[in-house]
Amino acid sequence: MLIFRKVFFAVLLALLCTQSVAAAKQSALKVHRHVSEQTWSVNSYLIESEKGLLLIDGQMLNSDAKLLAAQIKSLKKPLLAAIITHAHSDHFAGFSELRRQLGEFPLYSIASVVQGIEPFHNQFLTSYKPMYGDDLESTWITPQVLESGKVLNIGDIEFLPVDLGAGEAEAQLVLYFPAQRWLFTGDATMHRSFYYVGEGHSAEALLAFERLKKEFPEAQTLYAGHGDPARLNIVDQHIAQVRLLRETVSAAMSMPGNLDDKGQLTREALTKVVDDILAAYPYFYDYGLDARMLMSWNVLGLVKELGSTLAMTSE
Numbered sequence: 001m002l003i004f005r006k007v008f009f010a011v012l013l014a015l016l017c018t019q020s021v022a023a024a025k026q027s028a029l030k031v032h033r034h035v036s037e038q039t040w041s042v043n044s045y046l047i048e049s050e051k052g053l054l055l056i057d058g059q060m061l062n063s064d065a066k067l068l069a070a071q072i073k074s075l076k077k078p079l080l081a082a083i084i085t086h087a088h089s090d091h092f093a094g095f096s097e098l099r100r101q102l103g104e105f106p107l108y109s110i111a112s113v114v115q116g117i118e119p120f121h122n123q124f125l126t127s128y129k130p131m132y133g134d135d136l137e138s139t140w141i142t143p144q145v146l147e148s149g150k151v152l153n154i155g156d157i158e159f160l161p162v163d164l165g166a167g168e169a170e171a172q173l174v175l176y177f178p179a180q181r182w183l184f185t186g187d188a189t190m191h192r193s194f195y196y197v198g199e200g201h202s203a204e205a206l207l208a209f210e211r212l213k214k215e216f217p218e219a220q221t222l223y224a225g226h227g228d229p230a231r232l233n234i235v236d237q238h239i240a241q242v243r244l245l246r247e248t249v250s251a252a253m254s255m256p257g258n259l260d261d262k263g264q265l266t267r268e269a270l271t272k273v274v275d276d277i278l279a280a281y282p283y284f285y286d287y288g289l290d291a292r293m294l295m296s297w298n299v300l301g302l303v304k305e306l307g308s309t310l311a312m313t314s315e
């Protein structure tokens with residue numbers, strides 16, 4: 001009996017050891033998060049493997065890109081490649097400075113994101129160049145196109161890039177690391193913050209949220225472009241938030257006297273909608289922007305989006 005027990009425990013121990021070796025092999029990657037100091041709490045992520053580093057998103061201002069470059073240098077491993085999750089300048093404008101600091105490295109994104117970079121940055125410069133001057137780069141680097149839905153190996157780092165369509169931005173790339181169950185969402189999720197739908201893609205954002213739940217049910221940690229990491233159930237909160245936005249704006253638009261002759265909400269109606277939504281989420285972060293301004297952009301975007309949907313259905 002004693003021998004049987006000894007054999008049993010020896011087998012159990014051997015099994016546990018093999019499992020932990022397998023787990024160690026699978027979790028050999030490490031995530032480093034770099035948060036911008038100057039602007040909007042933008043996250044860049046460094047995935048560290050034995051062979052090198054993969055960078056996800058490259059900051060907005062040169063001063064922040066310099067700090068990110070210093071972190072990359074401190075890890076003393078080659079930068080194997082970098083990826084842009086979406087064509088918003090707070091995630092890609094810093095790449096010129098990163099190339100100056102670190103030399104050449106491959107830069108990738110999906111075709112729809114690559115196409116959006118030039119028009120978005122030109123528009124962005126009009127608004128923000130006067131504010132940031134030389135700290136905001138006027139030029140940009142055009143990434144090479146990678147294919148959505150096909151597992152990619154960069155050095156010893158393996159992941160699945162997936163085109164999520166429009167939502168917070170006109171095109172969104174998410175990256176799934178199956179062995180680690182990590183999902184890098186760009187701004188497709190923005191944790192414990194006000195979600196941005198100012199570009200008029202709230203209906204598509206709701207579809208994108210459902211896709212995240214359906215296509216990545218195993219995801220354990222979501223790493224977003226802004227905010228702390230979260231679990232997959234944060235997506236349900238996002239769905240509730242965007243639905244509330246749509247319903248509040250839609251209700252305001254249908255109230256007599258709230259729209260002017262250009263189809264815009266009157267100033268009073270806009271203020272009321274913004275107040276109502278901000279009151280629903282008193283603890284949300286605004287990533288260093290003014291919450292009221294951010295929510296006004298959302299409401300203006302929604303008025304346009306919902307207005308054109310109404311016009312289409314009444315035709």
Ligand SMILES: [Zn+2]
Pocket residue numbers: 042088090091187225226
């Ligand atoms: Zn962003």
